Amino acid sequence: MKILLNIEKTFRELLQQEDTDQDKKITKDDLGPKRFVLVDELTKKEEMIEGTYHLSNLLQELATLKEKGELTAEVDLDFIKEEPVQRISRKIRDDYWNELTRTIDKKGLEQILKDEKTSNDIATLYVSAKDEQGIAYFQELEKELKSFKVAILPENYTMDYVDTLNSKPGILALALEKNKSGLQGVPFVVPGGRFNEMYGWDSYFIAAGLLIDNQLDKAMAIAENFRYQIIHYGKILNANRSYYLTRTQPPLYSSLLVDIVKQKTPDLNWLRLHLETVILEYNTVWMVQGGRLTSTALNRYKADGVGMPFEVEPGHFDDVLIEYAKKYNLPVREFEKQYLNRTLVDAELDMYFVHDRSLRESGHDTTDRLINTCANLNSVDINSFLYKYEKDIAYLIKAFFNNAFLSDDLVYTSEQWEQKALFRKEKMNELCWNENAGMYFDYDFVNEKQFPFEAATTFFPLWAKLCSEEQAKQLVEIALPKFVKTGGITGSTKASSIAYSHENAPQRQWDYPFGWAPHQMLLWEGLINYNYSDKAQEMVYRWLWLITKNAVEYNGTIPEKFDLEISSHKVFAEYGNVGTEFDYIAKEGFGWVNASYQLGLQILNNSLKLELNKMTSPEDLF
Structure with a gap:
């Protein structure tokens, strides 16, 4: 009507x-x-x-x-x-994905260059020296638009060179493709709010939502941009800005490929190119000894670069810098200035920022689990992701390439990758599994002991299908109740958040009491992997109830994260809450929360969907 x-x-x-x-x-x-x-x-x-x-x-x-x-x-x-559920899902499918889609080309570049994070007078677009097509296209565009300048990244740039770019930060070019009228940017989907670039692990979860909503082309485009980044920047970037060249993101490229081929049988040449790039990334980003591969034969996050990360707001590190300013008898801002200019060098503080850059590489920026320790940890999350890589590569070689895949003059078989996965599984069980706690903990290979911080990453082995049936049982029955709140699971337990918090530090957004979509999504799929179907229904319902309640009560707001202690988007932690600032219309939601809603509805049974529309509290159902 x-x-x-x-x-x-x-x-x-x-x-x-x-x-x-x-x-x-x-x-x-x-x-x-x-x-x-x-x-x-x-x-x-x-x-x-x-x-x-x-x-x-x-x-x-x-x-x-x-x-x-x-x-x-x-x-x-x-x-x-x-009805609320139908409205939220419809708007995600029909509106939000399009609102969040960007291209780096004549049509889309202006929107990205006007981003609030572009501080210099004339925006800079950095293009890899290896991308001859991109250089030619963007240099012509520079002459035409006169609103930005093109800078060419050297082919084998050093981290010292990357550090010089902080005085002229800019966007990094992504892939181009040919259409009837010439070249256009390969599309990507941004998280939303102030995040106007392509983020690494966000993009995987976003792609999961795109595939559910029958937007296969956009999911494949994300894979194309992953491939472009590995070839031209050496890694899948934290995001495509110049100051992120020092760090990668959690490896989920192989999972995206598997998700794509399960929806539609791909062109084998397309799949071959991407599988070659996955293996290249595995070998050159993750398996270099002394870098992200450690003496335990397990991996860690380990970003490059020196000093404070460029992107944080002024004053973010004051709780750390105050003590060093006292040490050198300087005001905090003067100490910060000298430290940033490297006229004052402190080895201990440099090490603190190695850990800080590495935790940002993990996607968990920030958590007390990784503060001042990240690069020392064989973390459960990175090793779960890499176990999944090894299993995925084995699957793709066997299913699509007759069990013999040629890459860099080497022939790979599925059995080789299965053995890599088995070795990693055994090492994780040896170093990270704690039988008494019924949980996986990060392993501190420097101090040769587990770091017993209770984090939601303990459930990642369920998603990767790494753990045994008995380990899964313990994770579900012993560990999971420690994390469950009315609206889902928290990033850490309250006990660990209290035990490991640092004096005068801001409340860490990836710890208790905050809830994040990636943690929920990986948990749901993990529960399903081990046939905990009823528990999966419960956990899906809790999170979707929270999103629905928030959207119903707050003008359609779909935020980046939630405070699960109060079941609200009103978050008081570092960085605030992206996705909550808009006028009149909620136009885009937030990338991975949108995806979690669509995934959750795909899992949830019809009777619980009816309860969701009634806004029935999870506490009345479970």
């Missing part, structure tokens, strides 16, 4: 009555009557809209029409009164 409205008048009156805190949203915090009468301009028939959820839907529909310049238009009441 549709109703004809004066858009501007209705929009203005609705806000005046219902948006009492004037934040350009209608939420549960507003004190209006939560009842608004619509009058059809033609028939004068009245329609009552009641409740925060329906009023915020009305606001969004009116704002959309207003943006289109509509003066008088029909508003579809079915959209306003749509």
